[in-house]
Amino acid sequence: MNITVLLGGASPERDVSLASGFRVIDALRSAGHVVIAVDPVSGVLRPSAEMALRAGGVRRAPPSLEELARLGGARRRELSPELVMLPQVRDADVVFLALHGGQGEDGTIQALLDLVGVPYTGSGHLASALAMDKDLTKILLRAAGVGTADWLMAPARDDAVERALGYPVVVKPSKQGSTVGLSVVRARAELQPAIATAYQYDDEVMIERYIAGRELTVGVLGPEALPVGEIFPVHDVYDYECKYTAGMAREEFPARLTPHETALLQDQALRAFAALKLRGYARIDFRLGTDGAPYCLEANTLPGLTGTSLIPQAAAARGLEFRELCERIVQLAVRRG
Numbered sequence: 001m002n003i004t005v006l007l008g009g010a011s012p013e014r015d016v017s018l019a020s021g022f023r024v025i026d027a028l029r030s031a032g033h034v035v036i037a038v039d040p041v042s043g044v045l046r047p048s049a050e051m052a053l054r055a056g057g058v059r060r061a062p063p064s065l066e067e068l069a070r071l072g073g074a075r076r077r078e079l080s081p082e083l084v085m086l087p088q089v090r091d092a093d094v095v096f097l098a099l100h101g102g103q104g105e106d107g108t109i110q111a112l113l114d115l116v117g118v119p120y121t122g123s124g125h126l127a128s129a130l131a132m133d134k135d136l137t138k139i140l141l142r143a144a145g146v147g148t149a150d151w152l153m154a155p156a157r158d159d160a161v162e163r164a165l166g167y168p169v170v171v172k173p174s175k176q177g178s179t180v181g182l183s184v185v186r187a188r189a190e191l192q193p194a195i196a197t198a199y200q201y202d203d204e205v206m207i208e209r210y211i212a213g214r215e216l217t218v219g220v221l222g223p224e225a226l227p228v229g230e231i232f233p234v235h236d237v238y239d240y241e242c243k244y245t246a247g248m249a250r251e252e253f254p255a256r257l258t259p260h261e262t263a264l265l266q267d268q269a270l271r272a273f274a275a276l277k278l279r280g281y282a283r284i285d286f287r288l289g290t291d292g293a294p295y296c297l298e299a300n301t302l303p304g305l306t307g308t309s310l311i312p313q314a315a316a317a318r319g320l321e322f323r324e325l326c327e328r329i330v331q332l333a334v335r336r337g
Contacts, residue, residue: 001033003330004092006109008039008053009079010071011102012062012180012201016244019058020305021098022050027323028096028330036088040079040104041071044088058244058306062180065200079103084112094333095120096326097302101177105302106132119337121329123301127277131299134174134206137276141296144275146268148296149287154195154205158188161207168210170237171195173202177300179239184210211287211295216255218269219303219314221281221325222332225266226314230255244308251310253317261288268294280332283311 005028007021008014021037028035037045045053063071089095095113097120099105107129113120123131130136141148150165153174161169171194172182181201183194191207198205215238219226233242233249242248257265269284276299283303287295303311305326315325 001093001330001334002036002091003028003033003094003096004036004038004088005096005098006038006040006089006104007098008041009099009102009104010041010068011100011104012068013101013177014041014063014068014071015056015058016304016306017098017100017104018053018056019244019307020100020309022054023307023322024096024098024305024326027326031323031327036092038083038086038088040083040099044086060241060245062240079108079112081112083109084116084118089113090116090118092118094118094330094337096330096333097121098305100302100304101180105177106175119333121333122280123276123278123282127279128301131276131278131282131301132175132177133204134172134298135204137299140275141272144271146272146275146296147294149209149211151206151208154199154207156195156207158191161191162188165207165209170206170208170210171198172206172208173198174204174206175202177298179237179243182237182239184237211289213290213295214255214288216265216286216288216294217310217314218265218284218286219281219311220269220273220278220284221315221318221328225269226311227254227317228257228262228265229253229310229314229317230257231310243304244306246308249308251313253313261292265294268296272296272299279336281311281329283314 005021005025008018025035107125110125110128138148168186181198185191185194195205215231217229230252231238235242272284283300285297312322
């Protein structure tokens with residue numbers, strides 16, 4: 001097949017997207033597909049441009065807001081409608097979306113591809129928008145019987161947060177991924193500065209009750225929940241540095257859970273997948289609280305596919321090599337298209 005991989009972009013998750021995209025490109029090329037790389041910032045990548053971007057790797061921190069502004073991202077429009085009119089995109093048998101965050105994951109690129117009738121991997125535009133908005137996600141999860149922590153949306157008075165949620169709380173942009181702009185607030189004096197930090201990345205900010213417990217994740221591939229994984233980060237939270245820096249976290253697939261706990265988490269993941277109208281594949285993240293109840297943190301519609309990412313590890317525990325995982329994702333998109 002002729003496959004175009006969209007990667008990079010101008011969101012705070014640019015580095016991660018490049019790492020995911022190039023790994024996918026290598027896997028699909030090794031399977032015999034003709035694969036073209038397109039970066040919304042740079043356009044169609046020639047081999048020399050591919051090599052230069054591959055050399056960058058994922059840094060310990062996301063690109064600065066100033067760097068993203070130079071690329072055309074940060075809080076500005078990241079994608080041009082002309083992107084989907086490129087022959088390499090418009091005429092592809094399928095577009096593999098390796099974009100993370102921003103307009104690559106919020107339904108914008110999905111809607112543009114729908115308009116030109118090009119099949120693409122992952123969820124549709126409505127589901128992508130719903131899952132990117134953490135406030136709407138929680139409302140839909142609760143309606144579907146999926147556990148999630150109590151929350152408020154900023155602006156919120158210090159006393160209201162303390163009364164409704166207590167401390168610690170997690171403050172994060174409502175429409176971001178990879179824990180970009182996220183803070184764990186343990187004292188009242190830290191709340192407003194954390195909110196101000198989150199506002200740099202989004203115009204909506206969530207304040208969520210902190211759930212102490214085990215960090216767990218469930219990948220969904222087609223109709224199937226993959227083996228549950230447990231994450232042991234070096235930091236208190238599984239933040240950007242822990243996710244993308246070798247040695248900063250340890251992952252265990254399958255997690256050491258009872259059969260009941262495993263079945264419960266997989267059921268909750270499939271309920272979340274259905275409630276948000278997701279398709280193809282996704283990753284649903286949880287905390288298993290000290291009370292034994294699972295609390296859904298978020299749904300990732302285009303989860304990372306880097307060398308340290310979780311979905312590939314879950315697939316490997318299921319017996320799927322990375323190349324086969326990429327093939328499955330492509331076939332799900334082609335059948336739907």
